[in-house]
Amino acid sequence: xxLPETFNSNEWFIIAxxxxxxTLSFLLKRSFLFSQIIVIFTVNFFLAASxxxxxxxxxxxxxxxMDMPEFEIFDLVMYLLVYPLSGYLFICFFSIFIExxxxxxxxxxxxxxxxxxxxxxxxQFHVYKHLNxxxxxxxxxxxxxxxxxxxxxxxxxxxxxSIHKSANS
Amino acid sequence: MTIFLTISIMLGIAALLSLFILKKYFxxxxxxxxxxxxxxxxxxxxxxxxxxxKWIRLNNxxxxxxxxxxxxxxxxxxxxxxxxxxxxxxxxxxxxxMICTGLWFVLLIGLxxxxxxxxxxxxxxxxxYFSFVEWLILWFLAVGYWSTFRxxxxxxxxxx
Numbered sequence: 001x002x003l004p005e006t007f008n009s010n011e012w013f014i015i016a017x018x019x020x021x022x023t024l025s026f027l028l029k030r031s032f033l034f035s036q037i038i039v040i041f042t043v044n045f046f047l048a049a050s051x052x053x054x055x056x057x058x059x060x061x062x063x064x065x066m067d068m069p070e071f072e073i074f075d076l077v078m079y080l081l082v083y084p085l086s087g088y089l090f091i092c093f094f095s096i097f098i099e100x101x102x103x104x105x106x107x108x109x110x111x112x113x114x115x116x117x118x119x120x121x122x123x124q125f126h127v128y129k130h131l132n133x134x135x136x137x138x139x140x141x142x143x144x145x146x147x148x149x150x151x152x153x154x155x156x157x158x159x160x161x162s163i164h165k166s167a168n169s
Numbered sequence: 170m171t172i173f174l175t176i177s178i179m180l181g182i183a184a185l186l187s188l189f190i191l192k193k194y195f196x197x198x199x200x201x202x203x204x205x206x207x208x209x210x211x212x213x214x215x216x217x218x219x220x221x222x223k224w225i226r227l228n229n230x231x232x233x234x235x236x237x238x239x240x241x242x243x244x245x246x247x248x249x250x251x252x253x254x255x256x257x258x259x260x261x262x263x264x265x266x267m268i269c270t271g272l273w274f275v276l277l278i279g280l281x282x283x284x285x286x287x288x289x290x291x292x293x294x295x296x297x298y299f300s301f302v303e304w305l306i307l308w309f310l311a312v313g314y315w316s317t318f319r320x321x322x323x324x325x326x327x328x329x
Contacts, residue, residue, distance in 0.1 A: 071216035
């Protein structure tokens with residue numbers, strides 16, 4: 001795997017984002033089983049690895065990640081830390097908001113718009129380089145990705161209920 | 170090329186249909202997580218082998234790209250889950266499990282060489298040994314991930 005050609009703003013940006021995400025994850029109360037956290041991490045790792053492979057690589061080549069079109073070590077850092085932690089935090093915040101009666105659809109659209117905004121910031125730091133990609137595509141993609149994460153949340157809620165029921169009986 | 174794409178789609182559908190059988194033996198969480206993990210690893214491997222080192226070069230047609238994507242997304246993860254089903258069975262003895270492992274390697278290496286024979290991919294600096302090492306790494310990752318995750322699921326009372 002390749003090392004970055006130059007260690008510049010995009011690498012520092014990724015490191016800063018990782019620190020923020022890890023800190024936030026530890027600060028939030030853990031409301032899922034460890035196995036469920038692994039599922040969240042794996043699903044988001046898969047979404048990142050597969051979508052980036054399909055969309056950013058040849059033949060579509062819609063965008064580049066980091067300094068070069070090839071796969072580099074910071075791409076892997078993003079797959080293993082940034083995307084899974086973001087997915088985990090999304091589900092954590094979703095569970096907090098949903099318990100307070102916040103409408104699902106409003107939370108979904110707000111998160112999607114926030115993430116598109118965050119993507120705009122990361123483009124300024126040269127983490128992504130849009131070739132034939134637009135923010136509208138990002139909006140649609142995040143909407144789909146967050147919907148999958150919401151489905152995971154409800155699946156876990158259902159599973160936790162059945163575990164409690166079988167433990168009580 | 171369309172015929173190969175049709176075959177790979179049919180293989181993909183067959184693999185997805187086999188999920189109904191696999192669901193009887195695996196917990197849905199276990200099945201989903203393992204499947205997605207294997208598929209993710211295959212995409213990472215492909216990025217390293219094809220994009221960075223260019224040891225394998227793809228025919229630059231969209232059809233070829235989708236054939237390989239279906240294989241990585243559905244067919245190979247399904248083969249891995251079937252192998253683990255054999256490993257998890259207490260009725261199957263050790264020697265049969267070893268034969269199945271050997272067959273799994275033959276199938277995956279064979280698949281890569283079949284794609285080369287069909288001219289869908291070209292080997293640049295790739296040979297049998299490299300192919301074996303690739304699937305050996307995948308085998309270690311698959312077995313390691315699955316056994317660790319299974320222990321965790323048992324500990325948390327999700328599976329018995």
